Amino acid sequence: MRSAESPAGPSPPRPPLLRWFVLAAMVICMLLPIIPLVIWSFAFRWSFPDLLPERWSLRAWRYLAAPESQVLPALRDSLLLAGAVTLLATLIGVPAGRALGMYRFRGRALIEMLILAPLIVPAFAVSLGMQIVFIRYGLADTFLGVTLVHLVPATPYMALVMAGVFANFDRQYEDLARTLGARPAQVWWWVTLPAVLPGLVVGALFVFLISWSQYALTLIIGGGRLVTLPMLLFAFARSGDNAVTAALSLVFIAPAVVLLALIARFLGAAPAAGGIRGL
């Protein structure tokens, strides 16, 4: 026990009991809502006062596994889409966040407003206008079009998180590296990136999840041609087929949980590395 709680790193000491308690509470809060979903996905008849279903059935999972359900292609398209959105939002959001976080320049407030605008005006409110524009440019019903429209709500998060990270980033490290003869790319790769990586990973997770759970914008611009998991999920959620809805929900949240587990250490490390205190 004692050896496990005293890591070599400089992380601030915390009372072990509290730490375990918080960890346990977090795990329970994350897992508890999933348990009924698992039960529902195998339930045949589960009515109100009963603690467990009267009978069990594999119907929902058999349906999901069958090619007729379109779940596998939808899973693939959702992953590709969220991946592309994350990549592009990072390419846009990191430089934007750097500019906003590190520099004082004329028009900064205006730029900040413009970047924040999609968070203030819901994208859905302007989606009809966007749809017309996208149709005219041949972007509607294409993968690229849906990627671009997902960027609208996703990019601000990346830019904001990175602005916070860069606000706490000490530029003297870069200057130091340069005086030692590092080229710009080397400075970025060896100095800046490691310093902002935890924040970048958190921002990327935000962006991935925003794209992953997008329904309305995918529907309007992708118009049913690009079938993502939320579209299958919503169709069943509205029809009252609880077993299939629960099974689809589990498939839907699985990547998020896996991602979260993979980057959990970044989430913990983020504040230590300058983090998002600037927000």
Next chain:
Amino acid sequence: MIGRFLCAAYSRLFLTLTLLLLAACAGQPGAPAGAGQQPFEQRYRSMSFEQIAEAARGQTVTWFMWGGSDAINAYVNGYVASTLKERYGITLRQAPVTDIVETVNKVLAEKQAGKDAGGSVDLIWINGENFRTLKEAGAVFRNWADLLPSNQFVDWESPSIAYDFGFPVEYDESPWGSAQFVMEYDSARLAEPPRSVEALLEWACVNPGKFTYPAPPDFTGSVFVRHVFYAAAGDYTQLLGPFDETRYAPIAERTWQMLNEVEPCLWRGGETYPQTSTALYDLFSRGEVWISMNYSPTHAANQIARGVYPATARTWVFESGTIANTNYVTIPYNAANKAGAMVVANFLLSPEAQYEAAKPEVVGWSTPLSFAKLPAEWVEKFSALLRPEAVLPADELAARQLSELQAPWLTRIEEDWIANVLER
């Protein structure tokens, strides 16, 4: 400095990429028609079905439909898609949506954006107000359903086929299924259901809290309120024309009176109504209410098969009848694959595809085909299908069908229900 360098490099890269991609997308021309050949839209009326099927070969038909039923999805993406591929070389792609009004809006947006050809929607499962909206906007492909060979088994003389919620179809959509409103009850709790609207409302007050209906504009709740409206009207056939305020007002007043009188007897004292029909099915499956309802005669049987309803659930129709409608598939005016869509519509309506869907273990579909027009062998096959106990016999349903009113009546009843019953 570095920051500025990176920003500049990124923005240049980005601008280039975006422009390239935009150019690539915008540069794709619509597939050119065969040299010297007229477009399909101008010659389909003079083509035989074989020629249409030939034109359809190799097309990918995107069919927008409500995607909330595993049975229907499996039937469409399995049996229908594979048979179409095998027989006609057509690839069927289902686009599942939550509410078909989304697709109607999509077609209207394409029209507004001037995309008059090469549209993204080839076929839509539709009826009622959505069809009316599309047609009135000039956004449906006109006058094609009569060219389909399967059409010979459809009774176009029947107003329930030729009029979609009172709106003339004029071969702008092709029938796919039929539906009739039924009441649902649990025979383990209720030996004999009330067989008229008036008896039902009385029953509700003898068994307080055991009945409710979904709040309009929910589709199911709305059709239930129309049954009360019909009961208040006495003879509903006088209402079948266009909306008429002088006829509407007195009947509406009686309707709200009936519904307000029964309100305190409803579930939770009528203080609230289930927001959706799904919520009502939940209440019914838990036994909180003893009566449910649906616009499909096979819904209860499907719910039993899925373990949602108790196995003792049964259905009934009012002695004065229940409202029936037909649902259709239609082709948008700008569909890119009209020939393919017509072949799909024809196959969906064919006796073999309808028979497959009608099997209780497949979908339990109610066919719009007319038994008077079908060859005897098909009538025999359809009649020999095992009917689950929760489904009423076809002749009993057919004998008690009422027509739908035109859409403006429906909208007005829904709006006034909210003002006069919900918010009173």
